[in-house]
Amino acid sequence: MVSVTSDARGAQRSPSPVKASSHGTPTTPSPNYRQLREIARAVRRDILLSITEAGSGHPGGSLSEADILVALYWCVLRHDPRNPAWGDRDRLILSKGHACPGLYTVLAHRGYFPKADLSTFRKLGSHLQGHAKMGTPGVEMSSGSLGQGLSFGVGVALAGRLDGRSYRTYVLLGDGECDEGQVWEAAMSAAHYKVDTLTAIVDRNRIQNDRFTREVMELEPLDAKWRAFGWRVLEIDGHSFPALLRALRQAQETEGQPTVIIARTTKGKGVSFMENNPAFHGRAPTKEQLAQALGEVGFSRAEASAAMKELGFPEAKIAEWTGLMPEG
Amino acid sequence: MVTRAAAVTREVFGQTLLALGKENPDIVAVGGDLNVSTFAYLFGREFPARFFDLGPAEQNMMSIAAGLAFSGKIPFANTFAVFGTGRPYDQIRVGIAQTGANVKIIGSHSGITVGEDGVSAQAIEDIALMCALPGFHVIVPSDGPETAQAVRVAAKERGPFYLRLSRLATPVLHADGSSFRLGRAEVMRQGLDLTLIACGIMVAAALEAAETLARTGVQARVLNVATLQPLDREAILQAARETGAIVTAEEHYINGGLGSMVASVVAQGYPAPVEMVALHRYAESGAPAQLLAKYGLTAADVERAARRVMTRKGK
Numbered sequence A: 001m002v003s004v005t006s007d008a009r010g011a012q013r014s015p016s017p018v019k020a021s022s023h024g025t026p027t028t029p030s031p032n033y034r035q036l037r038e039i040a041r042a043v044r045r046d047i048l049l050s051i052t053e054a055g056s057g058h059p060g061g062s063l064s065e066a067d068i069l070v071a072l073y074w075c076v077l078r079h080d081p082r083n084p085a086w087g088d089r090d091r092l093i094l095s096k097g098h099a100c101p102g103l104y105t106v107l108a109h110r111g112y113f114p115k116a117d118l119s120t121f122r123k124l125g126s127h128l129q130g131h132a133k134m135g136t137p138g139v140e141m142s143s144g145s146l147g148q149g150l151s152f153g154v155g156v157a158l159a160g161r162l163d164g165r166s167y168r169t170y171v172l173l174g175d176g177e178c179d180e181g182q183v184w185e186a187a188m189s190a191a192h193y194k195v196d197t198l199t200a201i202v203d204r205n206r207i208q209n210d211r212f213t214r215e216v217m218e219l220e221p222l223d224a225k226w227r228a229f230g231w232r233v234l235e236i237d238g239h240s241f242p243a244l245l246r247a248l249r250q251a252q253e254t255e256g257q258p259t260v261i262i263a264r265t266t267k268g269k270g271v272s273f274m275e276n277n278p279a280f281h282g283r284a285p286t287k288e289q290l291a292q293a294l295g296e297v298g299f300s301r302a303e304a305s306a307a308m309k310e311l312g313f314p315e316a317k318i319a320e321w322t323g324l325m326p327e328g
Numbered sequence B: 001m002v003t004r005a006a007a008v009t010r011e012v013f014g015q016t017l018l019a020l021g022k023e024n025p026d027i028v029a030v031g032g033d034l035n036v037s038t039f040a041y042l043f044g045r046e047f048p049a050r051f052f053d054l055g056p057a058e059q060n061m062m063s064i065a066a067g068l069a070f071s072g073k074i075p076f077a078n079t080f081a082v083f084g085t086g087r088p089y090d091q092i093r094v095g096i097a098q099t100g101a102n103v104k105i106i107g108s109h110s111g112i113t114v115g116e117d118g119v120s121a122q123a124i125e126d127i128a129l130m131c132a133l134p135g136f137h138v139i140v141p142s143d144g145p146e147t148a149q150a151v152r153v154a155a156k157e158r159g160p161f162y163l164r165l166s167r168l169a170t171p172v173l174h175a176d177g178s179s180f181r182l183g184r185a186e187v188m189r190q191g192l193d194l195t196l197i198a199c200g201i202m203v204a205a206a207l208e209a210a211e212t213l214a215r216t217g218v219q220a221r222v223l224n225v226a227t228l229q230p231l232d233r234e235a236i237l238q239a240a241r242e243t244g245a246i247v248t249a250e251e252h253y254i255n256g257g258l259g260s261m262v263a264s265v266v267a268q269g270y271p272a273p274v275e276m277v278a279l280h281r282y283a284e285s286g287a288p289a290q291l292l293a294k295y296g297l298t299a300a301d302v303e304r305a306a307r308r309v310m311t312r313k314g315k
């Protein structure tokens, strides 16, 4: 028998995943929408801190996916941070592996590893590699080469079916990533094999590496493409927790075909100068920009200092960086 | 000639492609949503009609390039080295190598000096992959001027080319690119005690090691093998004959790269001890300089290998 934590124990799929009574246990009630937004705010803060400290990385797509990951890891996934190898866990596969700061932060906040690890991101010797890599607790797949995650997810889901396990498999894709032909090979195979335990989520932030998706490679009509490939398609606001949780529940209830959730998001969400700005796909903010960004995400100097302390930053750097923030 | 100047080889590529574009209307470019990083955007800005960004869809990109090539165009397919070699390998193999298509693949951000991005982005197998394709020209320039010349040669000569470029600025070793000859190794420093054979960023390291060795009375020849395929067998055999000991240095996995190919030539033609400075495993995220030190690709590593090979030669 595997040991199951409070999270996993009450894991009966609930028709209303945000209701505390139906998910989790009395000691760890599922958060309500306001709490989820608070969690997401803290996640955005720590994404920004870890990328700034690394001096490189991908803030845009990490900020756009943050709410999706928070919804999954706090309300939907059956998982056990103390036992990442638990055989019946639901799997979240980050196919857009460059956006690993979002995943790492969520995993740290859920207790897969210490939050202080976040300040080692991309540094020599750290387990938090520049692109997601197996070995980090909670990371299900090595990615970074776009387009491979959905195929991996089909394999994971097919194995679960063969073994009679009830876990579900979620794959988070970028929209630019959907330029890769392999995504569509995977899509076709998932529908062919009726892998209804598989849910793809496309982080539809409309920007890829260099430019806007419509300038590089037109994806529309994206919903019709997925539908034509045999998928159930749900299109939602990817920053709305009610919408995310509703869609994820609908995906769970879908039989006979896989489901894709096209989550309309804003790249760089929460930080004015990053929002809808292709320049922040793969560039770290300066410490001055960080100071502004932390303020915009809604943190005071004192709160930012406390967070930096938790992430293991040295006092001098905490004073220096938070000193750049507006007073109050 | 080692100067203090430095140049980013991928930037030199972008500038040279732009210049070539003005000279020859048949030059076109295809890219994979990394055109800023590869500097191909310089060409794209000037010649939007001859520039096709295909998004991250490298297999499609390579086959489109083949189609363009067989219809009279000279396509430069640019992306990171990992995505321009391994990812679309069979499209390259069947569509470009076996047909001799006039496609020029530019792989930027090669090796471990891509740094913090980590192993998925670090091409350490690409030389082996591309040299396993008969007829493919494989060029690893050592600096900016050599890159400029290699890009021009690739545009001029018919047939498939792979150019391996770096993310970081590298020291300028050549006054201009005129010393670059396709298929010819270049003696960058004379010496008769041993030969340091290097490519890419390791040429500068080899020159530095040679200086250090000279201070202790060891005269190392330094051979810059910018063309990995076709390999200058004669220069390598001459080095084996005249110096009797060889060290190879490359920013690549030890199997299938420069060291393997040099050892093969030497074993077949004039056996001499060979020591190899190369990668023995996948690296990790980190600052490029830290990675070079941790994974054994510094001038000091070349020097240590030189001492080892001298000991073996003496036996």
Ligand SMILES: Cc1ncc(C[n+]2csc(CCOP(=O)(O)OP(=O)(O)O)c2C)c(N)n1
Binding pocket: A058, A060, A061, A062, A064, A096, A098, A099, A144, A145, A146, A147, A173, A174, A175, A176, A177, A178, A203, A205, A207, A208, A209, A210, A267, A281, B032, B033, B034, B055, B056, B057, B058, B083, B087
């Ligand atoms: C196979 C492959 N080709 C190219 C790249 C380089 N690359 C990294 S991120 C990216 C753009 C991805 O865009 P998208 O999927 O929309 O990511 P998001 O906006 O969600 O960050 C590209 C082209 C890669 N990582 N893998």
